[in-house]
Amino acid sequence: MKKCYKSLITWFYMALCILALVGCSAKKEEQVAATSKEETDKTATLAFSWSPSGLDPHSGDSWEIMRSGAAETLIKLSEDLTPTPWLAKSWEQVDDTTWLFQLQENVTFHNGKAMDATSVMNSLQHAIDNNQGTKDLLKIKSMEVVSESELKIETKEINAALISNLADPGTTIVDVDSLDNKDGYPAFTGAYVIKQFNQDESLIVKRYEDYWGEKAKLDEVTIKFISDSNTRLMALQSGEVDGATDISVDNIEVLEKNDNFEVLTAQSLRTHLVMYNMESPLFKQLAVRKAVDSLIPRQEIVDSVMKGQGTAAVGPFSPVLPFGQLSETKEDLSVDQLMQQDGWTKNTDGMWEKDGKVFEATFLTFPQRPELTVMAEVIQSKLLEHGMKVNIRQVENIDETLVNEEWDLAMYSMLTAHTGSPYFFLEVFYKSDSLSNMNHFASQTVDALINELHQTTDTEKSTELAIQIQGEIGKKVPHSYIVYPNTVFAVNKELRGFEALPIEYYYNNANIDKE
Known part of the structure; x- marks a missing residue:
């Protein structure tokens, strides 16, 4: 009886060992499979x-x-x-x-x-x-x-x-x-x-x-x-x-010198622009907006800030688009004439003054597109030379700030023809009742023309109409269009x-x- 009992115990331990070996083997196979998956x-x-x-x-x-x-x-x-x-x-x-x-x-x-x-x-x-x-x-x-x-x-x-x-x-x-x-x-x-x-x-x-x-x-x-x-x-x-999007043009040369990286560029449908708050006491009057617009050194910005990665803008749409074929217009009056037209006079410090207050504006920008802040600094310097002080303020969320806070000027960037047509940008930025009309532009003429554009199926006629709308908008200068930038990405090769x-x-x- 004892012999039989010992035999059973021996077999029991042998079975446990076999099960343990099988378990270890299975676990090892799972680990190898997991490692193999991670590698592939x-x-x-x-x-x-x-x-x-x-x-x-x-x-x-x-x-x-x-x-x-x-x-x-x-x-x-x-x-x-x-x-x-x-x-x-x-x-x-x-x-x-x-x-x-x-x-x-x-x-x-x-x-x-x-x-x-x-x-x-x-x-x-x-x-x-x-x-x-x-x-x-x-x-x-x-x-x-x-x-x-x-x-x-x-x-x-x-x-x-x-x-x-x-x-x-x-x-x-x-x-x-x-x-x-x-x-x-x-x-x-x-x-x-x-x-x-x-x-x-x-x-x-x-x-x-x-x-x-x-x-x-x-x-x-x-x-x-x-x-x-x-x-x-x-x-x-x-x-x-x-890989990274929206690479600063200042970093292109650094990356191109490294054989591990490739810089990718494309002509975009984007426009960098200055937005005027048309409810701001400083920019309610057209003459002041015209004065500031005339002082923006667009080609200098393309050459120095954009390092040639872009084209000076004359309207909201890139000239690669048929409805972006606009002629550049020049202001007939000088900056001094425009400012005086709105009642501004130069004080002894050479700054524009009105009703005892010196011209001083808040200029918004944001970090996601770093070139915009540099552009703002160039514009700030140019305006100061002509007696206008602007204070640059960088904000994290530009859209929320434009809606919820007080401001005078703002850098902005928009893919103006993101559906391949002019309708979207004209509708959301310039229709009087649009919630995205953040600088409070209003024109009954423009509203009527945009409504007509929406119902025009003939391509040639819609292009002519879009150009006409831009001409009407340009008379009011709600924005200053600065540059059509190239898109710049960079990747590991x-x-x-x-x-x-x-x-x-x-x-x-x-x-x-x-x-």
């Missing part, structure tokens, strides 16, 4: 200058979300600004105000739900309800689901730019129900799905394996939000990031497919790869 995963890190405040694409942060590669719209713009199919496979204009869209099939949101005509309609309605700019762009009267893959849209009036305007990131298609999910992230349709968002710090996206189009080459991309240009440069040089393009919201995309 392709990842990249990018540095962007702007951080979204949230991930709802219809709340004003649509551009940053689109740039992540997670979001898509019905229409996409090519490099030459031609509207091309994206989530909409095709479209047909039924009559002046009615359009029928055929949607891509077999598209799913990142939560696995199918994208169909109903979900697209709900997304567009959410965009309209939550963003006045999108509502103004689309001018939608009604939408009707014709079938699972067909959506009919009727506009309130002829909207000649509807198709190109559906490429605006504010029309991003999202599963609306996912926006209320406090434990997760919004479900988009792009090549990347959001993995983690740390406000003001980073956004991590990973490849969406069930993507309907060409799958992303990278497994994961980390986007770091670095508002300071020098910090972005140092992050690139140290290897912390593989191991990064492929990250390009500087005229359109500024397809930054991260499925074609980006890393050697």
Whole structure:
């Protein structure tokens, strides 16, 4: 009996040892597999200058979300600004105000739900309800689901730019129900799905394996939000990031001397400008705005500040666009004549004075585009030479400050033809009732012409009309257009497919790869 008992114990211990060996082997195999996966995963890190405040694409942060590669719209713009199919496979204009869209099939949101005509309609309605700019762009009267893959849209009036305007990131298609999910992230349709968002710090996206189009080459991309240009440069040089946007022109030469980096430039559709607060006591009068505008040394700024990476501006739109073909106009009166016209006189210190107060203005700028602050300093110096004092104040969020605080002048930068047409910029900046008309410009003539432009389908006529509108706006000088800058990016040469393009919201995309 004892012998049998000992035998059982021996077999028991032998079984335990075998199980332990099998467990160790399995664990080792798992570790090897995990290590192997880490070695084969392709990842990249990018540095962007702007951080979204949230991930709802219809709340004003649509551009940053689109740039992540997670979001898509019905229409996409090519490099030459031609509207091309994206989530909409095709479209047909039924009559002046009615359009029928055929949607891509077999598209799913990142939560696995199918994208169909109903979900697209709900997304567009959410965009309209939550963003006045999108509502103004689309001018939608009604939408009707014709079938699972067909959506009919009727506009309130002829909207000649509807198709190109559906490429605006504010029309991003999202599963609306996912926006209320406090434990997760919004479900988009792009090549990347959001993995983690740390406000003001980073956004991590990973490849969406069930993507309907060409799958992303990278497994994961980390986007770091670095508002300071020098910090972005140092992050690139140290290897912390593989690519960076909005590189200061002062840093181009440094990077070009290093064989590890490549500088990428493109002629953009952006305009750097000075905005005048037309409700400011200093700039209510046209004569003062004309005086300041005439003193801005545009070509000097292109040569010295932009290092030649740009063109002196004469209007809101780049001359590469057909509606940007404006002639430069010269002011007939001198600065002294203009200032005296508004009751200003020079005091013994050579400064302009009125009603016992010296001319002194607040000039806003912001860090995300460092060249703007340098431009402000050049303008500040030029104005001081002619008896006008301006105090530069740098703010982190320029749009919030323009709306909520007092200011006189502000540097600003705008992609003025981001849908390939003049409608958007003219509508949001110059229509009297636009919420984005931050310098309080108002003209009944301009309002009427913009309304006419929206209903003009003939391309040649719409170009002529857009030029006429710019002429009317120019008479009032609500802005001083300074330069059409080039877009400047920089990458480690191991990064492929990250390009500087005229359109500024397809930054991260499925074609980006890393050697």
